[in-house]
Amino acid sequence: METPLASFDAPLLTGKKLCLVSILRAGQGLLDGMRTLLPSARIGHIGLYRDQETLTPVEYFFKVPEDIEERMVILVDPMLATGHTAVAAVHRLKDAGAAAIKLAVLVAAPEGLRTFHDAHPDVPVFTAAVDERLDENGYILPGLGDAGDRLYGTR
Template identity: 50%
Template sequence: MSNVYVSPHPLIAHKLSKLRDVATEPKKFRELVREIAGLLAYEATADLVTTPVDVQTPLAITRAAQLKEKIGLVPILRAGLGMVEGFWELMPSAEVWHIGLYRDEKTLKPVEYYNKLPIEPTVSVCLILDPMLATGGSATATVEVLKRWGVSKIKFVGLIGAPEGIALMQRQHPDVPIYLAAIDDHLNEKGYIVPGLGDAGDRQFGTA
């Protein structure tokens, strides 16, 4: 798993334990998703390219750095929406482009229903946001959409991954790094991550 990065940060582990708890209500659940996303954003952007710039401080001119690459956030609807604010707090100028996919409950395959990407790419780096990397179908399909769009630098950022979804991503897109808060044991017969945290979308939006 050379391209899979699981955060060792104790704050992420602490917040993830609360996120998993079945007693955590939607408001708190949304807050935790945002907070964990922000912590993962810090790790997933550690290799972004910067360019030198001179800055006037109150005392002198100093050489500093600013981001060179333009960032795009691509939350997979709907569960990925909850992660956007955590990233925006660190990167308020990042563009957000939505990809709508749902999982067919019979085939467990992704079905695309929403895509409003412009004709030409407007960013150089895309961060795909989805709390759960379960079967991997939605994640791999989103990567394919972004590659066809013309983006060459893509990363996936999620909260929990299943070995099955990680394996599919690595087979189909070995060039895409995966950043997670945890890797769980397996998928059940319905394609849910075990032990997981249930349906991340339902728990965020109170529709369980």
């Protein structure tokens, strides 16, 4: 393995076949780094957006490998705010046959973690930080703002 500072020998992880699934569009920001770490993983995408009035997820795209039931799925999205989008994504993955699923996010809100674990107690969540709370619009405080807008310079 080559880093900017030195070379080193790194063990190769073996085991169950992997599938990285990003929740479009913000999940793409995490997917690129995950692909660097796990280059042999298959890739899937779930297009969901949060309706700003109801805060419920709306699906517009779904594409995963045909053998999803044979793979460990790592679902990636930068933030777990209300939890509704991640809940919908995992429901969709389970409907497609995925049985081994993990959720990886950068920042989570306590409310989103509760909502997610109530719906999917069998799916572990890995996060770098649990922030204070959600505001009245369902955004994480202090949070990062809209991850997709920040990643892609929109809005």
